[in-house]
Amino acid sequence: MSEKVDLFVIGAGSGGVRAARIASGYGARVMVAEEYRVGGTCVIRGCVPKKLLVYASRFADEFEDAAGYGWTLSEPKFDWPTLIANKDREIARLEAAYTANLDRAKVKIVKSRAVMLDPNTIRLATTGETVHAKHILIATGATPHLGGDIPGIGYVISSNEAFHLPQLPKRILIQGGGYIALEFATIFNGLGTEVTVVYRGENILRGFDDEVRTHLRGELEKRGIRILTKQVVVRMEKLDHELRVVLSEHEDVAVDQAMFATGRKPNIEHIGLEAAGVALGQTGGIAVNEFSQSSVPNIYAIGDVTNRVNLTPVAIREGHAFADTVYGGKPTPVNHSDVPTAVFSEPEVGVVGLTEAEACRALAKVDIYKSTFRPLKATLAGRDTRTFMKLVVDGHTDRVVGCHIVGPEAGEMIQLIGVAVKMKATKADFDATMAVHPTAAEELVTMREKSATHVRQAAE
Numbered sequence: 001m002s003e004k005v006d007l008f009v010i011g012a013g014s015g016g017v018r019a020a021r022i023a024s025g026y027g028a029r030v031m032v033a034e035e036y037r038v039g040g041t042c043v044i045r046g047c048v049p050k051k052l053l054v055y056a057s058r059f060a061d062e063f064e065d066a067a068g069y070g071w072t073l074s075e076p077k078f079d080w081p082t083l084i085a086n087k088d089r090e091i092a093r094l095e096a097a098y099t100a101n102l103d104r105a106k107v108k109i110v111k112s113r114a115v116m117l118d119p120n121t122i123r124l125a126t127t128g129e130t131v132h133a134k135h136i137l138i139a140t141g142a143t144p145h146l147g148g149d150i151p152g153i154g155y156v157i158s159s160n161e162a163f164h165l166p167q168l169p170k171r172i173l174i175q176g177g178g179y180i181a182l183e184f185a186t187i188f189n190g191l192g193t194e195v196t197v198v199y200r201g202e203n204i205l206r207g208f209d210d211e212v213r214t215h216l217r218g219e220l221e222k223r224g225i226r227i228l229t230k231q232v233v234v235r236m237e238k239l240d241h242e243l244r245v246v247l248s249e250h251e252d253v254a255v256d257q258a259m260f261a262t263g264r265k266p267n268i269e270h271i272g273l274e275a276a277g278v279a280l281g282q283t284g285g286i287a288v289n290e291f292s293q294s295s296v297p298n299i300y301a302i303g304d305v306t307n308r309v310n311l312t313p314v315a316i317r318e319g320h321a322f323a324d325t326v327y328g329g330k331p332t333p334v335n336h337s338d339v340p341t342a343v344f345s346e347p348e349v350g351v352v353g354l355t356e357a358e359a360c361r362a363l364a365k366v367d368i369y370k371s372t373f374r375p376l377k378a379t380l381a382g383r384d385t386r387t388f389m390k391l392v393v394d395g396h397t398d399r400v401v402g403c404h405i406v407g408p409e410a411g412e413m414i415q416l417i418g419v420a421v422k423m424k425a426t427k428a429d430f431d432a433t434m435a436v437h438p439t440a441a442e443e444l445v446t447m448r449e450k451s452a453t454h455v456r457q458a459a460e
């Protein structure tokens with residue numbers, strides 16, 4: 001006889017864990033299946049281990065910059081296996097904490113792949129047992145997508161394997177121009193690897209503000225990262241001691257490691273979507289409404305598997321809103337506008353709201369304020385780097401509709417600017433806020449001169 005639950009969650013990642021805990025708190029009988037490790041992508045092989053590697057890579061600048069501030073250091077040495085072992089220990093600790101939190105919340109965890117047999121029945125792959133559920137929540141996340149099957153693709157790693165390389169490569173080629181590609185490019189660059197980034201588009205960071213893209217590219221190139229755009233890897237050959245990578249623009253690059261960060265695809269395969277009758281949306285994820293309800297009324301989907309805004313805090317919010325809606329008697333739609341986000345490259349990027357181009361398409365009048373300056377810390381250090389900031393303002397309402405930062409601590413800054421943008425703060429509100437001096441963030445409240453005004457002809 002199959003076990004009966006109120007809610008069966010497929011996937012114990014960011015969204016699934018939150019939904020399971022909150023639903024259980026409302027009194028639902030909840031079971032969650034996880035086929036790999038509790039915590040999901042973010043904790044096990046995404047945001048958290050990535051940020052730990054980012055911290056490791058940034059010591060290189062600190063050691064270099066210290067000389068300008070009077071320090072004399074013996075030559076620093078870096079050991080990759082030590083970093084990876086310490087990182088793995090911390091991830092194991094976090095996984096245990098997530099498991100303990102689910103246990104405390106009385107959520108039953110099954111370490112198994114789960115597949116839907118119909119809208120109310122789930123099969124556990126490890127034991128073959130079935131579970132009957134009133135509601136099913138699909139929170140299966142996404143997987144690296146390496147693109148087409150080119151010769152030598154077997155030599156390529158994704159971000160999953162990058163976290164577990166046995167040794168630090170001396171030379172790496174990273175294909176991709178998105179945030180994961182660029183974060184790993186700066187991690188490896190900071191740790192002393194020679195890095196080549198190959199991207200098929202015109203410029204890196206597609207979808208970000210054009211000036212952010214150009215500024216970041218310049219900064220990465222100053223750090224010695226080679227960025228080759230408008231080309232792709234066409235094949236790879238393993239030679240005795242290296243990998244020969246052939247590019248579409250006929251250049252060969254010899255490296256020790258090739259990594260592709262060419263996108264992620266929702267985990268929709270072999271989870272029984274057809275059997276349950278769950279429909280897909282246009283972007284390849286599970287189609288859902290604003291309450292994360294799928295085409296089958298008792299089946300919901302949250303997080304990366306829906307391919308809406310693929311970030312951890314969004315998956316968590318969607319999971320919480322689902323539980324409030326279905327078990328808490330509080331129908332809670334999720335608003336996906338003005339989601340602040342960061343790229344933990346070196347320098348960092350932090351953005352919220354509309355880009356200049358998006359604002360020009362959406363609004364009749366747009367005012368732009370921007371500033372480029374040398375961070376104070378770089379002066380004595382003698383470091384050649386510049387910070388870039390831009391405010392995008394609705395010219396008619398004075399509302400700040402976008403903020404874009406490239407520079408140290410951009411991620412920390414944009415979290416707080418995100419509050420102001422969400423509250424619909426105006427440029428006058430920014431101006432009325434006293435500066436904190438001396439900081440980089442003060443620039444955001446002291447930009448007096450418009451650098452451009454765009455007026456849409458037809459609207460005026």
Ligand SMILES: Cc1cc2nc3c(=O)[nH]c(=O)nc-3n(C[C@H](O)[C@H](O)[C@H](O)COP(=O)(O)OP(=O)(O)OC[C@H]3O[C@@H](n4cnc5c(N)ncnc54)[C@H](O)[C@@H]3O)c2cc1C
Nearest residue numbers: 011013014015035040041042046114141303304310311312
């Ligand atoms: C390298 C990298 C860096 C990132 N950095 C950031 C960042 O800095 N900030 C940020 O906000 N986001 C970041 N992300 C994105 C973030 O990790 C995801 O948006 C987030 O984890 C999505 O949560 P989720 O709950 O949808 O899925 P996941 O966290 O991916 O969880 C899905 C879980 O479901 C399990 N699963 C799948 N199928 C089944 C099945 N059939 N049965 C049982 N279990 C199953 C998987 O094993 C997985 O554990 C990063 C991602 C990567 C890859």
